[in-house]
Structure formats: structure tokens, C-alpha cells
Amino acid sequence: MSLIEFHLDSRSGVPTYLQLVQQVRHAVQLGILKPGDQLPTVKEVVTALTINPNTVLKAYGALEAEGLVEGRRGQGTFVASGAPAPVVDDPGAIRAALRRWLERARAAGFGDDAIAALVAEELRDESRRVA
Amino acid sequence: MTPALETHGLGRRYGSKWALRDCTLEIPRGSVTALVGPNGAGKTTLLRLAVGLARPSAGTVRVLGLEPRADAAELLPRIGFVAQEHPLFGSFTVAEMLRTGSKLNPTWDDEAARRRIAELDLPLDQKVKSLSGGQRAQVALTLALAKRPELLLLDEPVASLDPLARLEFLQSVLEVVSDGELTVVLSSHIVADLERVCDHLVILSVGRTQLAGSIEEILASHRLLTGPRDEAADVARTHEVLRESHVERQTTLLVRGGAHVYDSRWTVHELGLEEIVLAYLGQGSGRRRETVAS
Amino acid sequence: MTWLSWREQRTETLLALGLLALLAALLVPVGLHLETLYRQDNVAACLTQATEACHQAMGNFGNGAGALRSVLTWLTLLPGLLGAALAAPIILDLESGASVFAWTQGVTRTRWLATRLGVALLTSLAAAGALTLLVTWYRRPLDSAFGRFDNGVFDLEGTVPLAYAAFALGLGLAVGVVWRRTALSLIVGFLAYVGSRVFVDSWLRERYEAPLGATWGIRQPEPALRGAWILSSGPSDKAGHPFTGGFQVIESCARGVGGGIKSVDPACLARHGAGFNHAIYQPASRFWLFQGIETALFGGLAIVLIGFAAWWLLSRVE
Numbered sequence: 001m002s003l004i005e006f007h008l009d010s011r012s013g014v015p016t017y018l019q020l021v022q023q024v025r026h027a028v029q030l031g032i033l034k035p036g037d038q039l040p041t042v043k044e045v046v047t048a049l050t051i052n053p054n055t056v057l058k059a060y061g062a063l064e065a066e067g068l069v070e071g072r073r074g075q076g077t078f079v080a081s082g083a084p085a086p087v088v089d090d091p092g093a094i095r096a097a098l099r100r101w102l103e104r105a106r107a108a109g110f111g112d113d114a115i116a117a118l119v120a121e122e123l124r125d126e127s128r129r130v131a
Numbered sequence: 132m133t134p135a136l137e138t139h140g141l142g143r144r145y146g147s148k149w150a151l152r153d154c155t156l157e158i159p160r161g162s163v164t165a166l167v168g169p170n171g172a173g174k175t176t177l178l179r180l181a182v183g184l185a186r187p188s189a190g191t192v193r194v195l196g197l198e199p200r201a202d203a204a205e206l207l208p209r210i211g212f213v214a215q216e217h218p219l220f221g222s223f224t225v226a227e228m229l230r231t232g233s234k235l236n237p238t239w240d241d242e243a244a245r246r247r248i249a250e251l252d253l254p255l256d257q258k259v260k261s262l263s264g265g266q267r268a269q270v271a272l273t274l275a276l277a278k279r280p281e282l283l284l285l286d287e288p289v290a291s292l293d294p295l296a297r298l299e300f301l302q303s304v305l306e307v308v309s310d311g312e313l314t315v316v317l318s319s320h321i322v323a324d325l326e327r328v329c330d331h332l333v334i335l336s337v338g339r340t341q342l343a344g345s346i347e348e349i350l351a352s353h354r355l356l357t358g359p360r361d362e363a364a365d366v367a368r369t370h371e372v373l374r375e376s377h378v379e380r381q382t383t384l385l386v387r388g389g390a391h392v393y394d395s396r397w398t399v400h401e402l403g404l405e406e407i408v409l410a411y412l413g414q415g416s417g418r419r420r421e422t423v424a425s
Numbered sequence: 426m427t428w429l430s431w432r433e434q435r436t437e438t439l440l441a442l443g444l445l446a447l448l449a450a451l452l453v454p455v456g457l458h459l460e461t462l463y464r465q466d467n468v469a470a471c472l473t474q475a476t477e478a479c480h481q482a483m484g485n486f487g488n489g490a491g492a493l494r495s496v497l498t499w500l501t502l503l504p505g506l507l508g509a510a511l512a513a514p515i516i517l518d519l520e521s522g523a524s525v526f527a528w529t530q531g532v533t534r535t536r537w538l539a540t541r542l543g544v545a546l547l548t549s550l551a552a553a554g555a556l557t558l559l560v561t562w563y564r565r566p567l568d569s570a571f572g573r574f575d576n577g578v579f580d581l582e583g584t585v586p587l588a589y590a591a592f593a594l595g596l597g598l599a600v601g602v603v604w605r606r607t608a609l610s611l612i613v614g615f616l617a618y619v620g621s622r623v624f625v626d627s628w629l630r631e632r633y634e635a636p637l638g639a640t641w642g643i644r645q646p647e648p649a650l651r652g653a654w655i656l657s658s659g660p661s662d663k664a665g666h667p668f669t670g671g672f673q674v675i676e677s678c679a680r681g682v683g684g685g686i687k688s689v690d691p692a693c694l695a696r697h698g699a700g701f702n703h704a705i706y707q708p709a710s711r712f713w714l715f716q717g718i719e720t721a722l723f724g725g726l727a728i729v730l731i732g733f734a735a736w737w738l739l740s741r742v743e
Contacts, residue, residue: 043310231429
């Protein structure tokens with residue numbers, strides 16, 4: 001059983017491999033994945049998402065290049081021991097901050113669509129900067 | 132290593148009509164390549180030339196470094212081919228189809244074939260003609276994979292399948308790709324899903340190759356530019372324009388490659404694969420420059 | 426590969442076997458019955474005599490063989506049916522597209538074709554051979570009494586049925602590989618088979634060798650034409666020129682001998698150029714020569730047709 005499960009958003013415009021990279025980063029940052037944990041095998045990801053194996057290899061390659069994970073020959077890919085510790089110990093704090101931000105947005109007259117668009121755009125810009 | 136599939140000026144003519152013309156491309160080993168184009172674009176012809184069912188009228192085709200017709204005895208055991216509509220012997224049972232495969236193929240992996248059939252819950256004693264489209268496609272794929280091919284050629288493999296069967300079929304193919312060194316070429320007139328499944332793309336239209344390359348490069352090299360109409364000509368000088376449309380003051384250009392220096396009055400958008408493919412297909416049918424008068 | 430060829434033509438092979446079994450069920454009892462009659466009527470002894478009693482015996486025997494003889498003439502179509510039926514599975518594969526599957530497996534198209542054609546051809550030959558043996562066994566008494574050179578018998582015995590079957594197979598294949606419509610191709614192929622057979626039976630065969638003629642006086646015993654294929658016979662003059670006068674001439678030569686019975690005066694007939702009988706025939710000794718010629722003819726056509734089908738499949742069909 002895999003420790004994490006990937007999801008794809010086909011309408012986000014973010015390349016598939018980058019979505020995988022972000023989801024692993026995210027999982028490490030939130031402490032869902034800890035050093036030594038194994039990532040889903042390429043075959044597991046391919047079967048679950050019906051995506052090209054080379055895409056998974058590319059995503060894992062990118063994560064390896066930034067030192068977040070390490071490939072062990074014949075075993076799979078694992079979260080590296082040197083991976084940064086979770087930045088936030090308490091996801092609840094983030095959520096509270098988001099709720100405050102939402103209240104401000106509502107007060108400024110933003111509707112659901114405008115808020116969603118704002119977040120999506122910001123995420124896309126961020127992913128482009130990181131990539 | 133020689134490419135999985137390599138063509139130079141390849142053409143096939145039926146009577147006076149060219150089904151495929153001047154096709155030059157190279158498909159690297161280990162890739163999953165989509166062959167995209169509308170019906171009648173020459174996709175089937177290209178695949179049939181590659182498996183040696185058809186003979187070229189012009190140019191050359193080499194598969195795994197071999198010539199499909201002349202080296203058939205050596206090449207055929209190394210490639211798997213699933214034709215459109217997945218033809219099989221209709222009066223045979225699934226078990227008899229497996230036996231047929233084992234008799235016709237020196238590299239047959241009977242255990243793997245039986246395991247797949249069992250995993251897919253396909254009834255061994257059922258006649259092929261009474262299977263559903265999705266089941267038939269899976270039997271055809273099982274037979275092609277049990278050859279343990281280096282190259283798998285699939286002609287419109289999912290066109291006749293319902294969404295669930297389509298997903299299962301692609302899953303099966305990709306699972307094998309992730310297991311080892313298998314190259315896959317699949318033709319399709321449906322562009323959706325291909326971006327996820329494939330890493331290389333060949334666009335065929337009216338019998339010619341419009342574009343061939345890795346999807347990553349293709350996505351990176353195509354942009355949609357929007358800017359003032361009076362500067363459209365300057366941009367066109369430095370970029371290959373695939374499609375342009377004008378309204379009174381604004382011009383929208385779909386461009387390939389080119390320098391990154393843009394006037395600040397131009398906005399740059401990234402494009403999805405589907406938009407790029409459609410731009411090329413439109414070009415192929417002669418609508419290279421479409422102008423929308425305002 | 427051989428297994429596949431058998432499996433592909435399983436229906437047709439079973440059909441042929443069923444047909445042969447049915448025929449055997451019909452012909453074996455009749456054949457046994459004929460042999461009994463043959464011995465009872467003492468036909469063997471009469472083959473060298475021409476007495477009135479023997480005439481009677483032969484007639485009895487001929488009647489005993491019964492209507493089955495004329496029905497069995499239709500058997501001559503059977504080799505054609507067998508050959509055409511065995512062409513069916515190969516064409517069906519082309520029509521359904523299954524040949525595309527077959528030709529992209531690990532064996533070359535040439536090998537696939539050689540095995541498929543080989544098995545189909547052998548099956549047609551075996552079925553036609555079994556049919557021939559069956560018919561020849563059943564006809565043994567009839568053949569020794571009446572010969573086997575006549576149309577309707579010649580083409581059921583010897584080696585020609587095998588050539589017919591191969592020819593029909595070739596026709597079915599040649600039409601089928603070009604047309605790729607199984608049912609229609611087989612119908613057209615079979616009709617072409619019937620047409621060729623009718624042409625050869627009714628016109629060509631008697632011309633393989635120049636026929637012989639025999640002339641004998643009408644009161645003289647018949648010459649030994651047993652087993653010969655009589656092409657024509659009738660009254661003639663001494664030199665064998667056929668009598669051309671009408672029935673009234675014969676009538677005029679007849680006179681009453683009392684009791685309402687009329688007798689024809691030979692001298693009168695001779696005066697009118699009808700004093701002799703003349704027969705044009707192919708002698709029984711030519712049976713195997715003719716079998717050889719016709720086997721070569723249809724066998725040769727079969728080779729050409731099957732060769733054409735193979736060439737077409739290898740070079741023209743994609």
C-alpha cells in the first residue's frame with residue numbers, strides 16, 4: 001500500500017510531471033512523507049493515473065536532483081534523509097490564516113469564482129517560478 | 132541504438148491518390164508516441180507500412196533497423212501489432228486464440244498471456260465474436276504482448292471503446308511500458324488523454340507529416356501571442372506563424388519557436404497540446420491563415 | 426501452423442466427412458445388392474457371349490441397378506463443392522480482416538500461405554479420393570457389365586475427380602482473393618466450375634483423340650464395343666455413310682409377317698443405303714489415356730489458379 005496517492009488536475013495547465021513533483025514536495029512539507037519513506041513505484045503511479053511511465057521517471061528524477069528523494073537501485077525511490085523537515089508543524093494554523101484571508105476577500109466583494117481564479121493563477125505563477 | 136521506427140520520404144499511393152506522402156520521421160526507442168491526425172490522414176497506412184502489410188511506393192521505412200518486407204522473418208517476431216477494430220478469428224474461443232498465438236510466434240510467453248487473461252477475467256471458452264469491444268481489444272493486446280515485442284504498434288486502439296474500456300486498455304499498455312524496454316506507437320484521431328499517455332507526438336494531415344517531436348519540446352516551442360494589429364507583421368518576421376486571426380485592433384498569433392523578445396504590448400500564453408494539434412490540422416487542410424473580419 | 430490450418434477449416438472438413446458418411450450409408454447397401462444381382466443373373470459369363478438369354482440377363486441386371494444410377498450422375502458436382510468449400514475459410518479471413526492478424530504474427534506470410542494452401546489442397550484431394558473409391562467400389566459390377574467410359578461415369582472414377590476438386594479449389598481461391606467476398610466468390614467460382622465441366626464433358630473430351638468407326642450388317646452380330654464410349658450409332662450404308670432418309674423409307678421396307686408383326690427386309694434397306702449399322706466410338710482401351718489427359722488439363726488449370734491466388738495474396742493484398 002502506497003503512503004501517498006497522486007491526483008491529476010487535467011484543467012490546471014500544469015504539466016503532469018510538475019504536478020507529481022509538487023505533490024511530493026507538499027507531502028514532505030506537511031510531514032505526510034518522512035525521510036526513509038518509499039514513494040509509490042513507477043508502475044503503481046502509471047496504473048493508478050494512466051500516465052506515461054517516462055513522466056513519472058522525469059518527476060522522480062527532478063525530485064532526486066533537488067535532493068528531496070533518492071533512488072535505490074532495484075528497490076524504488078525513497079524520501080532522502082537530508083530532506084527538509086516539515087515547515088509547519090500545525091497545518092491548522094495555515095488553515096486559520098486562509099480563513100482570515102477569505103473573510104477579507106469576501107469583504108472586498110470577491111465571489112467564489114474570482115477567489116478560485118486568483119488562487120489558481122497564483123499557484124501557476126509559483127509553479128513556473130519554481131520550475 | 133537504431134530508432135524504433137525511421138522513415139525517409141516515405142509514401143504510399145493507391146491509384147493516383149497518395150495515402151501517405153513524403154513522410155520523414157524518427158521515433159526513439161522506449162518512447163510512447165502518438166500518431167495524430169484526422170481520419171484519412173495516413174496513420175493506418177504508415178502503421179501498415181511499418182509492419183510490412185503494405186509496400187512503400189516511395190522512400191524507405193526501417194523498423195528496429197530492419198526493412199519490414201525484406202526482413203519479415205526476422206522482424207515480425209519482434210513487433211506487436213494490433214490493427215483497427217482488433218481483428219481476430221471470430222469463430223475461435225479465447226483459449227484457441229491463445230493457442231494460435233503460441234503456434235505462430237517463436238517468442239511466445241504463454242504463462243504471461245494466460246495470467247493476463249485471468250487478471251482481466253476473460254472467459255477462456257467464450258467465442259471471440261461474442262466478446263464485447265473492450266474484451267476483444269484486450270485479447271488482441273494480450274496476443275500482441277505475449278510475443279514480448281520490442282515495438283508495439285496500435286492502430287486506433289481505443290477509438291471503438293467506451294471510456295472505461297479505453298482507460299483500462301491504456302492502463303494495460305502503460306503498465307507493460309513501465310516494466311521494461313517497450314516502444315509504443317499508437318494512432319488516434321482523439322487528442323484528449325494523449326498528453327498524459329504519450330511522450331512523443333507525430334501529427335499527420337492529408338498524407339503528410341506536419342510535426343514530429345517530443346511533447347515536452349512541442350509544448351515549449353509553441354505560444355499564443357496577442358497584441359496590436361499594426362505590429363503583427365514584425366512578429367511574423369521572427370516567428371513561424373501557424374495561425375493568425377485579426378479583429379479591428381488586435382491580432383492573435385499561434386507561433387512556433389522564435390526569440391523571446393516581445394514588446395510589452397504583446398501577451399504570451401502557453402498552449403495545451405490539443406490547441407497546437409488543431410492548429411496544425413487546420414493548416415494541413417489549407418486554412419493556414421484565417422482572418423476574422425470585424 | 427498446421428494446427429491452425431485445420432482449426433480454420435474445421436467446419437468444412439466435418440461437412441465433407443459428413444457428406445462422405447451419408448454417401449457411404451447410401452452406396453454400400455446398394456453396392457452389396459448389385460453384387461448379389463451380378464452373381465444371380467450370371468452377368469460375368471455373359472460378358473463373352475451374345476446369346477438371347479444373356480441379352481435378357483444383362484437387361485435384368487441393368488434394371489436392377491435402378492434409378493440410383495441417374496441420380497448418382499449428380500455426384501460429379503461433388504468434387505467441385507468440396508474444392509470450393511475448402512477455399513472458403515481462406516477467403517473468409519480476408520473478408521473479416523483476420524488475415525491482418527495472421528500476417529503480423531511471428532511467421533511470414535509466405536509460410537502462412539504455404540501451410541494454409543497445402544492443407545486445403547490435401548483435404549480436397551483426400552475427400553475427392555475417398556469419394557472416388559466409394560463410387561468405384563459401388564460401381565464395380567456395373568463397370569464390368571456396361572463399362573465406365575460414358576459421361577457421368579468417366580468423371581466419377583479414375584484420377585479426374587481429384588483434379589476437379591483441385592480445380593474448384595483454385596477457382597474459388599482465385600476469384601476470392603481478388604474479390605474478397607466469400608459467399609459471392611464461391612458461388613461464382615462454383616458456377617465457373619460447372620461451366621468448364623459441361624464444356625469438357627459435352628464437347629472437348631470426345632476430341633482428345635480421333636474417334637474410331639465400326640460398320641456391321643444389321644443382321645450380323647454386334648462387334649465387341651463393350652466398355653467403349655459410343656458417341657453415335659445408327660443405320661448407314663456399307664461404307665459407313667449415315668442413312669439420311671426418313672422414317673417412311675424404313676416403313677416402306679417393312680412387311681407384315683402375320684399376326685400384326687412386321688419385319689424389315691434387309692435387302693430393301695440396303696437398297697436405300699440403310700443396310701448397315703455404323704458406330705463412332707472411343708474404345709475402352711483409351712480410358713486411362715483420356716483420364717490422363719483430363720487429369721492433366723484440370724490439374725494444370727488448378728496449379729495455374731492456385732499459383733495466381735498465391736501470387737495475388739503475396740504481392741497485391743495488403
